[in-house]
Amino acid sequence: MLLQQIINGLTLGATYALIALGYTMVYGIIQLINFAHGDIYMIGAFIGVAAVALFHQNFFLTLATAMLACMVLGVTIERVAYRPLRRAPRLNLLITTIGVSIFLETFMTVLKGPQPTGFPPVLKNVTLRVGTLEFSSIQLVILLVSVALMVGLQFIVKYTKIGKAMRAASEDYDTASLMGININRVISFTFAIGSALAAAGGVLVGIYFNSVSPYMGVTAGLKAFVAAVLGGIGNIPGAMLGGLLLGLAEVFGVAAGFSTYKDAIAFTLLIIILLVRPTGLLGRPIQRKV
Amino acid sequence: MSQWLTSVIDPYYQQVLMLVGIYIIAALGLNLITGLCGQLTFGHAAFLSIGAYTAAILTRDFHMPFLASLILGGLMAALFGILLGIPVLKLTGDYLGIATLGFGEIVRVAFTNMKITGGAIGLAAIPRASNLINVTIFVILAVVAMVLLENSRFGRALKAIREDEIAAEAMGINAMWYKIQAFGIGCFLAGISGGFYAHMLQYLNPNDFGFLKSFEILNFVVLGGLGSIPGTIVGTTVLTLAPEFLRFVREYRMMIYGLLLVLMMIFRPNGLLGGVNFRRLLRRRKQKAAALSS
Numbered sequence: 001m002l003l004q005q006i007i008n009g010l011t012l013g014a015t016y017a018l019i020a021l022g023y024t025m026v027y028g029i030i031q032l033i034n035f036a037h038g039d040i041y042m043i044g045a046f047i048g049v050a051a052v053a054l055f056h057q058n059f060f061l062t063l064a065t066a067m068l069a070c071m072v073l074g075v076t077i078e079r080v081a082y083r084p085l086r087r088a089p090r091l092n093l094l095i096t097t098i099g100v101s102i103f104l105e106t107f108m109t110v111l112k113g114p115q116p117t118g119f120p121p122v123l124k125n126v127t128l129r130v131g132t133l134e135f136s137s138i139q140l141v142i143l144l145v146s147v148a149l150m151v152g153l154q155f156i157v158k159y160t161k162i163g164k165a166m167r168a169a170s171e172d173y174d175t176a177s178l179m180g181i182n183i184n185r186v187i188s189f190t191f192a193i194g195s196a197l198a199a200a201g202g203v204l205v206g207i208y209f210n211s212v213s214p215y216m217g218v219t220a221g222l223k224a225f226v227a228a229v230l231g232g233i234g235n236i237p238g239a240m241l242g243g244l245l246l247g248l249a250e251v252f253g254v255a256a257g258f259s260t261y262k263d264a265i266a267f268t269l270l271i272i273i274l275l276v277r278p279t280g281l282l283g284r285p286i287q288r289k290v
Numbered sequence: 291m292s293q294w295l296t297s298v299i300d301p302y303y304q305q306v307l308m309l310v311g312i313y314i315i316a317a318l319g320l321n322l323i324t325g326l327c328g329q330l331t332f333g334h335a336a337f338l339s340i341g342a343y344t345a346a347i348l349t350r351d352f353h354m355p356f357l358a359s360l361i362l363g364g365l366m367a368a369l370f371g372i373l374l375g376i377p378v379l380k381l382t383g384d385y386l387g388i389a390t391l392g393f394g395e396i397v398r399v400a401f402t403n404m405k406i407t408g409g410a411i412g413l414a415a416i417p418r419a420s421n422l423i424n425v426t427i428f429v430i431l432a433v434v435a436m437v438l439l440e441n442s443r444f445g446r447a448l449k450a451i452r453e454d455e456i457a458a459e460a461m462g463i464n465a466m467w468y469k470i471q472a473f474g475i476g477c478f479l480a481g482i483s484g485g486f487y488a489h490m491l492q493y494l495n496p497n498d499f500g501f502l503k504s505f506e507i508l509n510f511v512v513l514g515g516l517g518s519i520p521g522t523i524v525g526t527t528v529l530t531l532a533p534e535f536l537r538f539v540r541e542y543r544m545m546i547y548g549l550l551l552v553l554m555m556i557f558r559p560n561g562l563l564g565g566v567n568f569r570r571l572l573r574r575r576k577q578k579a580a581a582l583s584s
Contacts, residue, residue: 031384033384033387033388035505081552081556084556085555085556085559088555088559089516089559089560091330091508091512091516092512092555092559093555095505095508095509095512095513095551095555096551096552096555096556098505098509098548098551099548099549099550099551099552099555100548100552101548102502102544102545102547102548102551103545103548103549103552104548105544106541106542106543106544106545106548107545109541110541110542110545218500218502222391222395222501225388226392229385229388233384260402260403261399261400261403263395263399264395264396264399264400266392267391267392267393267395267396267399268392268396270388270389270392271378271389271392271393271396274378274381274385274388274389274392275377275378275381275389278380278381278385279385
């Protein structure tokens with residue numbers, strides 16, 4: 001029973017982690033909370049639905065289509081809406097992300113209507129049994145795909161040249177640009193990767209809950225954002241840890257009888273962590289400079 | 291009086307104008323916290339809802355006079371603001387924003403689950419007590435109070451904290467104490483605004499007070515110009531009227547609204563009236579008059 005709950009928690013947590021990575025990478029480089037990120041996740045799920053419904057693609061092609069399309073979307077949004085504000089006050093940039101978020105949500109509502117749509121069957125749902133343990137094949141796929149993507153991200157960030165540039169930019173934006181790093185390219189790349197991961201999360205969640213709606217990005221985005229803060233925003237392993245912890249906390253919270261307060265669990269956890277460790281579990285302390 | 295008003299102004303316009311006034315009261319409170327004191331908060335709607343539910347339940351179930359329940363709603367919001375502020379205001383910048391965002395969502399979920407608030411179905415049959423006249427009176431009171439506060443010792447201390455908290459503390463300003471006071475006053479105004487809102491719509495639903503509402507109020511303040519009282523008033527008016535004017539585009543309304551936000555932020559990064567306050571407006575007029583007469 002306990003192990004069963006852990007598996008459920010990890011499945012949920014893995015999807016939070018996938019979305020949280022986008023928040024954390026963007027925050028790490030330009031200190032921006034991108035509130036439109038949750039909506040990219042939503043658009044990703046819808047593109048997944050369209051890919052299956054219109055072109056009858058298989059699971060991996062669906063995933064790839066959604067990820068690629070959202071990559072383009074994320075980079076375009078950054079180019080059109082965020083880049084002109086690079087030197088503006090940060091609160092303005094934040095409001096711009098909210099404007100983009102409202103735009104994407106209503107765009108999808110106008111296109112598809114506000115009610116949730118089902119995800120056309122693309123994966124066979126088989127119940128797997130290991131001893132007394134029961135879990136669905138979909139859960140297994142979600143876990144495997146998420147882990148594969150996170151390992152891939154870790155590889156890019158640790159071992160490629162652009163990854164090195166990303167790390168340098170998140171360390172010190174201005175110095176990195178003085179060292180000949182093309183900051184605009186790094187930021188575009190960050191948005192591309194973050195959006196692709198969010199799209200993957202959207203498709204997986206769409207298949208898992210068999211429901212996709214224009215407003216699914218709001219709650220999921222907020223929770224993933226909480227996950228990023230829990231782990232220490234700007235910290236990639238932190239986002240993964242935060243996502244998994246949050247998933248586990250929610251599943252155990254529901255199991256403990258707080259099901260009606262499910263959505264408050266994440267935020268209560270958030271406030272507690274912020275008060276004890278203001279920069280998150282794996283975050284570095286902020287230095288107050290005089 | 292209200293009958294006379296109805297004969298002059300169409301009830302629909304009255305409703306819209308009331309909404310503008312109600313939002314101005316809330317936005318002035320947020321302007322004190324974020325604009326003047328520099329503390330970012332994403333949970334202002336929570337205090338609106340605390341004030342709204344308190345005032346609505348007091349008039350509906352306990353038959354309290356409107357004014358008394360309005361004030362008590364404001365005080366309740368201020369109390370929660372101070373209780374939240376004491377632990378949370380030691381956080382800085384984005385982290386404070388995130389924590390208040392979390393608080394806002396917790397309040398929303400709590401109201402969705404409580405029996406006394408009617409849960410997810412909402413609270414209906416609230417007596418209608420807000421009208422254009424009492425809203426206007428409160429807007430004027432709030433504006434006067436905020437202008438007096440801004441130019442007082444208290445207001446200057448808040449500005450010092452906004453510019454540099456460490457330097458302000460070195461000058462002997464107890465930053466924490468001032469921040470908590472500013473937070474309390476801002477939340478009180480939010481609570482009053484919520485009370486008017488409840489007694490205008492006569493129906494409350496916890497989902498109306500989600501984080502998007504908090505951002506809406508923040509947009510009013512930032513679009514108008516952070517820290518500027520005339521700016522807050524103009525920003526609130528423009529952004530509250532915008533969706534009404536956009537009604538003719540029907541379902542594209544909110545899409546255009548989102549686009550409008552992005553465009554305004556790109557082309558007016560300091561807000562419509564950034565750095566403008568009443569005193570400077572008056573001084574400029576005097577200078578102009580002096581220049582003309584000489």
